[in-house]
Amino acid sequence: MKRFLTLLKIEGKLALRGIDGVFFGVIMPVGIALLLGMICGNKPAFEGATHTYLQENVPAIITVGICATAFMGIPLGIADYRDKKILKHYFVTPVSPSIILFVQVAINMITAIVSSLAVFITMKIFFGYEMTGSIVNFIFAYFLVMASMYGFGMLIASVCNNVKAANLVCTIVYFPMLFLSGATIPFSILPDGLQKLSNILPLTQGIKLLKGYALGIETNLTIPLLVMLISIVTTVIFSIKLFKWE
Template sequence: MTEAWNMTKTELKLFLRDPMAVFFTLLFPLMMLFLFGSIFGNEPDPDLGGRGSVDVSVPGYIAIIIGTNAIMGLPINLATYRAGGVLRRFRATPLRPSVVLGAQVAVGLVFAAVSSALLVVAGRIFFGLRLPEDPAVVLGAILLSAASIFAFGFILASVLPNARTAQSVAMVVFFPMMFLSGAALPRPLLSETIQDVARALPLTHVVTLVDDAWSGAGLNLAAMLVLVGVLAAGVAISTRLFRWE
């Protein structure tokens, strides 16, 4: 337990020293909230099922926060460590692999939680964000989503050889997913063709699961099954492919 805590503290400090990581995790979602919230407000809109723009957007922004940490942060960090021989040196120490990799996930989850909390507080104060009736259901949806997308991120982290490659691949994977999934823009505003294509993307099902839980529709079984499948596949594939050097 002490090893895991010390490793996690070290990774937390390293995260805070990375301005790009801090920007995309903590500031970018808030910028989107204030930009689109200022433009569209949060009055009930028939095109959004009677919900406000901010009410619909916040679950999507939470999906972006999860994806930023899991699809961009995790692969880039581990690829940097792999290229620099850090993973190889860790493997030669008494530290268990689960401690090294778990610290990466823990840091991602901590900052995802902080960013999501800031987002919700700002949305409530400045735009009257409607809070979920059952926060426990929303929390469950977010935890399953995070586990699934981090497992997906581990697939990328398992094979990308260096930070430059990881950054390029992560951006190519994440940014189209962010815009097509309904995370960046409310899904009702997207064309049916885009929505059909987006069903193949894991982040789409994160948006569906979190948004349904937030709006009071409960847990979407289809989205849950897809994310459980992504989680299982991510664990199986990354366990088989992960390289320490």
């Protein structure tokens, strides 16, 4: 634990110096939420709906911050350390791959949580957003989705040899997740073909889970729950097993 806390303190100070995480992890999700609110206001999600368009889509917007930190923060940070031979120096210390990875997870988790709170507070103040479902279940789903996305980020961080490779893989994974899962473009307006394609993305299932709990519609969430749990276990195990020091 002492090793973890020491490294966490160092990484926390370094994270405060970077603006990328704040912009993509916090400012961007809040901007998307404000844009959606100005366009849609408190219109019903569809004709005869008992919830508004915002109530349906705000739970999806908070995943923008999760994805930004998962696919930009964790992999690029570790890959940069690998490029600069910093990990090679860690290899001869008592610091293990799991400590290095989980410290990065903890730092980026703080950014993602701040991002989510900023989105909810902004939507509450300017558009009167209210969650109709269970807040406890929603928080559970939120951390489950975060763990799933961070698992993929850890896996990319573990196997990419350098920053260029990490950038390429993150781009290939990040942008389809961002635009096809419903995080930025509402899933309901996507053509049928794209909806079928996006259903294979783990984040799509995660957003279904968040929406279900946020709206109090807790039926048919077994598949999203299983996808989240399987992806977490698989990616975390492989990220630690496949970790490259250089």
